[in-house]
Amino acid sequence: MCGIVGILGQGPVAGSLVDALKRLEYRGYDSAGIATLENGKLARRRAEGKLRNLEALLREQPLNGSVGIGHTRWATHGRPTENNAHPHATDKLAVVHNGIIENFRELRDELIAKGHEFVTQTDTEAVAHLVTEAINHGLSPEQAVAISLPRLKGAFALALLFAGEDNLLIGARRGAPLAVGYGEGGEMYLGSDALALAAFTDTITYLEDGDWVILRRGSAEFRNEANEPVFRAKLKTQASAFLVDKGNYRHFMAKEIHEQPEVVARTLAHYIDFSTGTVRLPFELPFDAKKLTGLTVTACGTAYYAGLVAKYWFERFARLRVEIDVASEFRYREAPLPDEGLMIVVSQSGETADSLASLRYAKAHGQKIVGVVNVPTSTIARESDVAAPTLAGPEIGVASTKAFTCQLTVLAALAVALGRARGVLDAASEQRLVNELMVVPGLLAEALKLETGIEVLAHQLGKATDVLYLGRGTSYPLALEGALKLKEISYIHAEGYAAGELKHGPIALIDEQLPVIVIAPTDPVLEKTVSNLQEVSARGGRI
Ligand code: GLU
Numbered sequence: 001m002c003g004i005v006g007i008l009g010q011g012p013v014a015g016s017l018v019d020a021l022k023r024l025e026y027r028g029y030d031s032a033g034i035a036t037l038e039n040g041k042l043a044r045r046r047a048e049g050k051l052r053n054l055e056a057l058l059r060e061q062p063l064n065g066s067v068g069i070g071h072t073r074w075a076t077h078g079r080p081t082e083n084n085a086h087p088h089a090t091d092k093l094a095v096v097h098n099g100i101i102e103n104f105r106e107l108r109d110e111l112i113a114k115g116h117e118f119v120t121q122t123d124t125e126a127v128a129h130l131v132t133e134a135i136n137h138g139l140s141p142e143q144a145v146a147i148s149l150p151r152l153k154g155a156f157a158l159a160l161l162f163a164g165e166d167n168l169l170i171g172a173r174r175g176a177p178l179a180v181g182y183g184e185g186g187e188m189y190l191g192s193d194a195l196a197l198a199a200f201t202d203t204i205t206y207l208e209d210g211d212w213v214i215l216r217r218g219s220a221e222f223r224n225e226a227n228e229p230v231f232r233a234k235l236k237t238q239a240s241a242f243l244v245d246k247g248n249y250r251h252f253m254a255k256e257i258h259e260q261p262e263v264v265a266r267t268l269a270h271y272i273d274f275s276t277g278t279v280r281l282p283f284e285l286p287f288d289a290k291k292l293t294g295l296t297v298t299a300c301g302t303a304y305y306a307g308l309v310a311k312y313w314f315e316r317f318a319r320l321r322v323e324i325d326v327a328s329e330f331r332y333r334e335a336p337l338p339d340e341g342l343m344i345v346v347s348q349s350g351e352t353a354d355s356l357a358s359l360r361y362a363k364a365h366g367q368k369i370v371g372v373v374n375v376p377t378s379t380i381a382r383e384s385d386v387a388a389p390t391l392a393g394p395e396i397g398v399a400s401t402k403a404f405t406c407q408l409t410v411l412a413a414l415a416v417a418l419g420r421a422r423g424v425l426d427a428a429s430e431q432r433l434v435n436e437l438m439v440v441p442g443l444l445a446e447a448l449k450l451e452t453g454i455e456v457l458a459h460q461l462g463k464a465t466d467v468l469y470l471g472r473g474t475s476y477p478l479a480l481e482g483a484l485k486l487k488e489i490s491y492i493h494a495e496g497y498a499a500g501e502l503k504h505g506p507i508a509l510i511d512e513q514l515p516v517i518v519i520a521p522t523d524p525v526l527e528k529t530v531s532n533l534q535e536v537s538a539r540g541g542r543i
Contacts, residue, residue, distance in 0.1 A: 002024065002027050002028070002029045002071065002072040002073055002074040002098055002192070003020075003021055003024030003025075003027055003029065003070075003071065003072040003098070003191075003192050003196060004069070004070075004071055004096050004097075004098055004157055004158075004159050004171075004178065004190065004191065004192040004196075005017055005020040005021060005024070005069065005070045005071075005159075005189070005190060005191050005192075005196050005197075006068070006069040006070070006096075006159040006161070006169045006171065006189060006190030006191075006215070007020075007067065007068055007069075007169075007187070007188075007189050007190075007200075008066075008067050008167065008168075008169055008187060008188040008189075008215055008216065008217050009066045009067065009068075009187050010066060010185055010186075010187060011066055012036075012063070012064045012065065012066060013036060013065065013066055013067065013068045014034060014036060014045075014058055014062065014063040014064070014065070014068060016199075016200070017034045017036075017068050017069070017070035018034065018051060018054060018055060018058070018070065019199060020070065020189075020191060020196045020197065020199070020200070021034075021051055021054075021070050021071070021072050021196075022051055023195050023196050023198060023199070024072055024191075024192065024193070024195065024196050025051065025072065027072070027074070027266075027393075028074055028266075028391070029072035029073055029074050030048070030049070030073060030074060030075050030080035031046065031047065031048045031049065031072075031073045031075070031080045031081070031082065031084070031085035032046070032047060032050075032051050032053075032054045032070070032071060032072045032073065032085065033045060033046030033047065033054065033070065033071055033073075033085045033086050033087055033096075034046075034054070034058075034063070034068055034069065034070040034071075034087070035068055035069055035070075035087040035089060035094035035096075035161055036063045036064070036065030036066075036067065036068035036161075037065040037066075037067050037068070037161065037163070037164075037165075037166055038063060038064060038065050040163065040164045040166065041163060042089050042091075042093070042094050042161065042163050043063055043065065044087055044089055044094060045057050045058055045061060045063060046082050046085035046086070046087075047082060047085065048080060048081060048082050048085065051072070066166070067161065067165075067166055067167070067168075067169065068161065069087055069094060069095075069096050069159045069160070069161045069169065069190070070087075070096065071085075071086035071087060071096035071097075071098075071159075073085055073086050074266060074269050074270075075269065076100055076123070076265070076268070076269040076272075076274045077100070077104070077121060077122045077123040077124075077274050077275050078120060078121025078122045078275055079121070083119070083120055084120045084121055084122050086122075086124060087161070088120060088122060088124050088125045088127075088128045089128060090116075090128050090129060090132040091132075091163065092131075092132045092135045092136070092162065092163050093128060093131055093132060093135070093141070093160055093161060093162045093163060094128070094160070094161045095124065095127050095128045095131070095158060095159070095160045095161075096124075096158070096159050097123075097124040097127060097156055097157070097158050098156060098157045098158075098176045098192055098262070099154060099155045099156030099157060099175060099176045099261075099262070099265050099441065100123060100154045100155060100156065100265055100274070100438065100441060100442070101123040101124065101126055101127060101152055101153065101154050101156060102123075102153040102154035102438065102439055102442050103151075103152070103153040103154070104122075104123035104124075104125075104126040107126040107129075107130055107151065107152075108125075108126050108129075111126065111129040111130060111133060114133060116129040116132070116133065121275055123154075123274075127148070127152065127158060130148045130151060130152075131144045131145055131148045131160065132144075134147055134148055135162075141160070141162045141165060141168060141170065142170070142214055145160065145170050145172065145212065146212075146223070146227050149172055149174075149212060149225075152174070153442055154174075154175070154439075154441065154442040155174060155175025155176055155261035155262065155265055155441035155442050155444065155445045156172075156174055156175060156176055157171070157172065157173045157174070157176035157177060157178040157192055158170075158171065158172045158173075159171050159178075159190050160172075167216045167217055168214070168215070168216060169188070169190060169215040170212065170213065170214055170215070171190045171207065171212060171213045171215065172207075172211070172212035172213075173207040173208075173209060173210070173211055173212070174209060174210055174225075174445060175209065175261035175262065175265075175441060175442065175444065175445030175448075176192070176261065176262045176265070177192055177193055177206070177207075177247070177259070177262060178190065178191070178192060178206075178207045178213075179191050179192075179193065179194055179196075179197065179204045179205065179206050179207065180204060180205045180207070180213055180215065180220050181197035181200055181201040181203065181204045182201055182203045182204070182205075182220075182234065183200050183201045186217040186218035187200070187217065188215045188216070188217060188218070188219075188220065189201065190213075190215065191204075194237045194247070198237075202236055202237050203234050203235070203236060203237075204234070204235055204237055205220065205222075205232045205233065205234050205235065206232070206235070206247050206248045207222070207232065208224070208230075208232065208248070209225075209258070209445065209448065209449070210224055210225030210449075211223065211224055211225070211230065211232070235248075251397065252396040252397040253397035253398075253399055253401060253489070255397075256392075256395055256396070256397050256401050256402045257401045257402065257448070258448060259392075259393065259402050260401070260402050260405050260441075260444045260448070261441040261442070261444040261445040261448070262441070263391060263392045263393055263402050263405075263406055264402075264405050264406060264409050264440055264441050264444060265441035266391045267390055267391045267392070267406045267409045267410060268409055268413075268437055268438070268440070268441070270282055270389070270391055271409070271410060271413035272413060272434055272437060272438070274434070274438055277430070277431040277434045277435060278427075278430060278431070278434060279413050279416045279417045279420065279430065279434065281388075281413065281414070281417050282388075282389075283386045283387075283388070284386075285386075285417070285418075285421060286368045286370075286385040286386055287340065287342055287368045288340075289318075289418055289421035289422045290421070290422055290423065291340055292320060292340070292341070292342055292418075292422070293321070293338050293340075293341070294320055294321035294322065294323065294338055294341065295314060295320055295321075295322055295323070295341065295342040295343065295344060296322075296323045296324070296325075296330075296335075296337065296341065296342070296343045296344070296362065296367065297310065297311065297322060297323070297324040297325075297343070297344045297345075297346065298324070298325055298326070298327045298330045298331075298343065298344075298345055298346075298355060298358040298359075298362075299326070299327060299345065299346035299347060299352075299355055300326055300327050300328065300347070300352050300354055300355055301400070301484065302348075302399075302400040302403070302404050302481060302484065302485075303346040303347055303348060303352075303355075303372075303400070303403075303404070303407060304324075304326050304327075304346070305404070305477045305478070305480050305481040305484070306346055306372075306404055306407035306408050306411060306477075306481075307324050307344065307346050307411070308324055308476075308477035308480070309408055309411070309474045309477045309478065310322075310344075310408070310411035310412070310414075310415060311324050312473060312474045313411065313412055313415035313474075314414075314415050314418065316415075317415045317416055317418070317419040317424075317425050317429075317433070318415050318416075318418035318419040318422055318424060318425070319419070319422065319424045320418065320422075323335075326354075327345075327352065327354035327355040327357070327358040328354040330354075330358045330361075331354055331357040331358045331361055337362060337365045337366065337367055339366065340366070340368075341362075341366070341367045341368070342367060342368050342369075342370065343358075343359065343362040343363075343367040343368070343369050343370070344369075344370045344371075344372060344411075344414070345358065345359045345369060345370070345371045345372070345373075345380055345384065346372045346373075346407055346411070347371070347372070347373050347374075347378075347380050348373070348374045348375075348390075348392075348395055348400055348403040348407075349373075349374070349375055349378060350371065350373035350374065350375040350376075350377075350378020350379060350380040350381045350387075351375070351378050351379055351380065352380070355380060356379055356380055356383070359371070359380060359383055359384065360383070363383070368385045369383070369384040369385050369386075370384060370385065370386050370387075370388055370414070371383070371384030371386070371387045371388065372388045372390060372407055372410050372411065372414075373387055373388075373389065373390065374389070374390045374391075374392050374395065374403050374406070376389050388410050388414065389410075390403060390406035390407050390409070390410050391406060392405075392406040398488075399485055399488045399489055401485075404481065405444070409437070409440070412433075412437060413437070416430055416433050416434070460515075461490075461492070461515055462490065462492075464492060464513070464514070464515050465492065465493060465513075466492070466493045466494065466495075466509070466513075466514055467483070467486055467492055467493070467494040467495075467514070467515050467516075467517060468483075468494070468495055468496075468497065468506065468509070468510075468514060468515070468516045468517070468541075469482040469483045469486075469494060469495065469496040469497070469516075469517045469518075469519070470496075470497050470498075470499040470502065470516060470517070470518045470519070470529070470532060471496075471498070471499060471518065471519035471520070471529070472498060472499045472500060472525040472528060472529050472532075473523060473524075473525045474523075475499075475519035475520065475521065475523075475529075476496075476497075476498045476499070478519050479496035479497065479498075479499075479517075479519055480496035481496070482494070482496060482517060482519070483495050483496035484496070499518070499528070499529050499532040500528065500532065502532050502535060502536070503532075503535065507535060507536075507539070510535075510536055510539040510540070510541040511539065511540055511541065512540045512541075512542065514541055514542065515541075515542045516536050516541045516542065516543050517543075518532075518533060518536075518543060520533075
């Protein structure tokens with residue numbers, strides 16, 4: 001997901017829009033565009049590739065409007081062409097969008113049936129027509145946005161500009177960040193992060209998830225998801241310290257947890273072509289997948305648990321035997337490795353010493369290396385045959401959160417890609433898996449809404465001295481990761497177990513004092529997990 005800016009200015013804003021987009025370049029993008037109001041009429045300039053292409057276009061065909069929106073796009077739906085670049089527009093409005101509108105197909109069909117003409121492959125265009133439809137029925141822009149937002153599914157941020165409305169911008173946030181900035185003389189800004197607004201102002205308000213905002217010069221009116229007027233505080237930011245800016249959050253870890261819908265969507269967009277429902281790796285596999293007999297995964301800590309989840313996926317979707325070990329063990333084991341084998345090393349920093357040593361051992365023993373890393377310039381990235389980047393952004397919190405979910409995202413895409421390359425996963429199954437991946441950012445945003453309830457639980461759990469985590473299948477490594485996180489952050493002793501192992505020992509610990517956290521999604525092993533829960537509750541355990 002990329003960059004959004006919006007400016008309600010006093011003079012021409014095109015130059016400032018592009019400057020702000022430049023400060024968002026670090027997020028990566030494949031095309032860019034802006035829209036302004038020229039004498040009340042919408043005008044757009046869009047270009048493929050780098051911002052200098054957009055700048056060149058603007059030199060030839062300048063825009064002078066004093067209100068506008070801009071976007072750097074990281075294509076998820078439709079190729080990175082000029083036509084698919086944002087803003088997307090109708091005769092009533094222009095919109096820029098970060099993220100994914102999951103139900104765009106339904107909306108598109110519905111709106112086409114009502115006579116709207118779609119001209120791009122993007123999911124975003126559905127938003128433009130949806131709001132336009134409401135305006136065509138006589139609603140004001142604000143009312144039209146208010147009734148349209150609840151119809152959108154997924155994780156996204158939006159900025160909208162309306163024809164004939166020289167003193168209005170509307171922003172909305174669900175699962176992807178958005179901030180309002182307050183400038184001199186009533187100038188107002190919208191930006192997908194504080195850095196985009198850094199040159200204009202140091203006074204900003206972060207929208208809470210689900211919020212939307214009506215901006216006019218000198219005023220910002222915030223509404224929550226239920227469309228109730230809400231107060232959102234102004235903060236002073238230190239843009240220079242943006243990378244260490246905690247936003248609205250008390251801790252970096254909390255901020256990074258909340259970034260997950262955005263960064264997972266961003267990572268997905270790097271590996272998946274949503275329009276065709278297929279995996280599209282950003283690199284060539286450096287080996288013949290059909291000849292692979294097995295693969296070795298090595299990592300430390302949380303990254304190791306990501307690998308352990310992926311073991312289930314590589315086995316199931318790519319029919320590959322997986323050997324996995326923590327790197328601090330693997331590097332000294334002198335493990336025999338298969339001819340023409342593959343090693344996957346998972347590391348957030350890409351500098352984890354034991355993982356690097358394991359990589360070098362494997363390389364010396366003829367393995368091809370795929371490094372799943374968050375820092376593309378790291379040693380592991382450089383020494384791997386291919387680096388598969390997670391696009392989590394800087395992770396400042398010591399306990400890994402968003403990097404973990406991004407690692408899972410990349411590993412899932414790799415498992416599907418290997419399944420296809422090995423001829424063991426058919427196109428229909430690939431499509432089904434990709435569709436399931438596509439809804440993950442939206443589901444993450446949903447899950448984050450449980451925070452208040454979880455906080456209540458946390459106060460109860462805080463009194464415990466020990467906690468047990470249980471899960472089966474891919475939920476088993478998640479139980480291990482949950483226990484690790486609890487130990488690391490709360491200093492409460494916790495253990496993760498495969499739920500089926502409960503009866504082989506740990507059951508002796510269960511009494512009224514012991515909270516048991518069970519990860520039990522609706523999957524083929526749910527029934528079995530439920531039986532384990534019965535054993536726990538029979539002994540008075542708190543589930
Ligand atoms: N899903 C939208 C598109 O493909 C927005 C992508 C983005 O976040 O830049 O155009």
